[in-house]
Amino acid sequence: MVRCWYKKFQAVVFTGLSLALLLAVACGGAAPATPAAPAAPAAAKAPAAAAPAATTVPTPVPAPAKAAAPGKAKVNKLIMGLTTAGWETNLVWAGSVDHHAQHELVMESLVDIDPQTNGYIPELAYKWEMSPNGKAWTFWLNKGVQFHDNWGEFTAKDVAWSVETQKRPDSLMAYVTSFRDIDNVEAINDYQVVLHLKNADPDFLFYIAPSGGMLMQSKAFWDAKGLDGYLDKIVGTGPYRYKGRELGRYIAFERLPTHWRVKHTDWPEFEIRWMPEDSTRLAALITKEIHITELPRPLTDDAVRTKGMKVITSIFPGNQILIQMGGLYFNTPDKLDPQNPFTNIKVRQALNKAVNKKELGKTLFSDRVTISPVLGYYPNLPGWNPAWLEKYDKLYGYDLAGAKKLMAEAGYPSGFKTKGFLTVTYGFPEALDLLQSIQVYWKPLGVDMELEEIERPRMIKQARARDLSNRVITVSPSYKTVSSQIGLFNYTKGNGTRVFEDDWIDGKYKELQLLVDSASRDKLLRQIGDYKFEQFENVPLFFYFIEMVVNPEIVDKWPFPGSDGANHGHYDLITACTTPTPCR
Numbered sequence: 001m002v003r004c005w006y007k008k009f010q011a012v013v014f015t016g017l018s019l020a021l022l023l024a025v026a027c028g029g030a031a032p033a034t035p036a037a038p039a040a041p042a043a044a045k046a047p048a049a050a051a052p053a054a055t056t057v058p059t060p061v062p063a064p065a066k067a068a069a070p071g072k073a074k075v076n077k078l079i080m081g082l083t084t085a086g087w088e089t090n091l092v093w094a095g096s097v098d099h100h101a102q103h104e105l106v107m108e109s110l111v112d113i114d115p116q117t118n119g120y121i122p123e124l125a126y127k128w129e130m131s132p133n134g135k136a137w138t139f140w141l142n143k144g145v146q147f148h149d150n151w152g153e154f155t156a157k158d159v160a161w162s163v164e165t166q167k168r169p170d171s172l173m174a175y176v177t178s179f180r181d182i183d184n185v186e187a188i189n190d191y192q193v194v195l196h197l198k199n200a201d202p203d204f205l206f207y208i209a210p211s212g213g214m215l216m217q218s219k220a221f222w223d224a225k226g227l228d229g230y231l232d233k234i235v236g237t238g239p240y241r242y243k244g245r246e247l248g249r250y251i252a253f254e255r256l257p258t259h260w261r262v263k264h265t266d267w268p269e270f271e272i273r274w275m276p277e278d279s280t281r282l283a284a285l286i287t288k289e290i291h292i293t294e295l296p297r298p299l300t301d302d303a304v305r306t307k308g309m310k311v312i313t314s315i316f317p318g319n320q321i322l323i324q325m326g327g328l329y330f331n332t333p334d335k336l337d338p339q340n341p342f343t344n345i346k347v348r349q350a351l352n353k354a355v356n357k358k359e360l361g362k363t364l365f366s367d368r369v370t371i372s373p374v375l376g377y378y379p380n381l382p383g384w385n386p387a388w389l390e391k392y393d394k395l396y397g398y399d400l401a402g403a404k405k406l407m408a409e410a411g412y413p414s415g416f417k418t419k420g421f422l423t424v425t426y427g428f429p430e431a432l433d434l435l436q437s438i439q440v441y442w443k444p445l446g447v448d449m450e451l452e453e454i455e456r457p458r459m460i461k462q463a464r465a466r467d468l469s470n471r472v473i474t475v476s477p478s479y480k481t482v483s484s485q486i487g488l489f490n491y492t493k494g495n496g497t498r499v500f501e502d503d504w505i506d507g508k509y510k511e512l513q514l515l516v517d518s519a520s521r522d523k524l525l526r527q528i529g530d531y532k533f534e535q536f537e538n539v540p541l542f543f544y545f546i547e548m549v550v551n552p553e554i555v556d557k558w559p560f561p562g563s564d565g566a567n568h569g570h571y572d573l574i575t576a577c578t579t580p581t582p583c584r
Helices: 004-015 019-024 097-102 156-166 219-232 276-286 296-309 345-353 356-365 387-396 402-407 431-446 456-464 482-489 503-512 519-534
Strands: 077-082 109-111 120-122 125-130 136-141 183-191 194-199 240-246 250-255 269-274 310-326 418-421 448-453 470-475 539-550
Touching: 077 183, 077 276, 120 125, 156 183, 156 194, 240 269, 240 519, 276 296, 276 402, 296 356, 296 539, 310 345, 310 431, 345 387, 345 402, 345 431, 356 431, 356 539, 387 519, 402 431, 418 431, 431 448, 431 470, 456 470, 482 519, 503 519
Parallel strands: 077 269, 418 448, 418 470
Antiparallel strands: 109 120, 125 136, 136 194, 183 194, 240 250, 250 269, 310 470, 310 539
């Protein structure tokens, strides 16, 4: 798939014309009169406690609204259009954490994420405690919580069972390595359970919250129905019951009459539709076929300015955006291809310096991004080193002449051939356009990147099998604990999208697993970050806040942190617009 604006981009980007012009020209038609430039915020210098508000998007044109009785939603079914399911499955363990959106209304976790603070708050467990050595976590469970469809009370046996399912040999969960670090589950009684770990982990709550995807499942349902039952339906303790799905089209839910925790939601029914095409989602939003969606930022701005839509932004940063050069498996020689040009550090630096990140951020992301120099690190998380930003322009900044010089020194004066995988993920609707843009930026170096559309599960499978030599992918980790990202992307024994592995990082990660003291962990994480930065492990680009476009006649508010498993979540907190006029 090659999008029309990208074709224009490819034609003119190296003629000196501004990339912004490309987005002003409609596909298949003449350029319209130049409108006033939309308001856009300055990029944040660091993750803030709250996302940008009024200046995030242009001022919308008022739209007519349906009258509604005060206090009542205007539709009975809230419909969300998303790019892809990632994995369409009823099985919690049969996908990466990205597929959490399909389960979160039906199933719950031991702990939740507070959207306002990004900290952990009670859910199925009302309190918890870490042992002094960081290797045992005790949870006290709420009493009387019932599984749907009369499958009994949630107790410690369901915690033990849920851990076992996540650790299965066929588990595809991104953080399965950390789940397998649970040595055993000790039930003190029905409402108190201890998870004993093989290694110290002060960040363990990350994995059992929605950020890591450990959802609680019914042991009684499995005992009675087995795998076929689990494949057939989702049973949980959440505020909505699973209603059904049609593969490739939608998954549907219905609200329970009462719920132990959520006292009210505005929507009797909730549906998620899979709609890969940006234009299709935009058209469906305008025609009120759907009420919430994700769009690339230029389309978001147009939807707000000309169609009267509204943007709801994650409270905390949602994604980092990076380009990964595949096959950097330095500590697994059997998987390391010596002919892979990406194994040469000068090539990796050259590919960084060939990308005009300032131009890319302005054009593709409407300047609502901030430079993010190291995969998995943020300014207000442990391990951050401000020196990375000070050195970024010199080492990573746009310098085409310098990039060509580095390519020649690396032995590739005429470039090389490679392949890029086009795939999409939650919270990152710009993924396809981004890799197409990178293809153009690398062309002056002689890098001929063939683009291939690929389903995300297949790409993840190849990454986990270390089968991405001389392949290029987009990576978009969420705003999460630093240690979890190293385990996911760097640790040899991890189960994630392995992008850069070597003995040095492995050794440091094993040291990290022995530490509980926060100052010691911070120091070690900074050392790992320094190393990753100096090795040019990827093309680090930006971090940004997740933006969801909503119809303000239907939707009022939606506080979500941006760190859920699927980047956006907390769907039970979406509230209806109940006023005669749109809720701006």
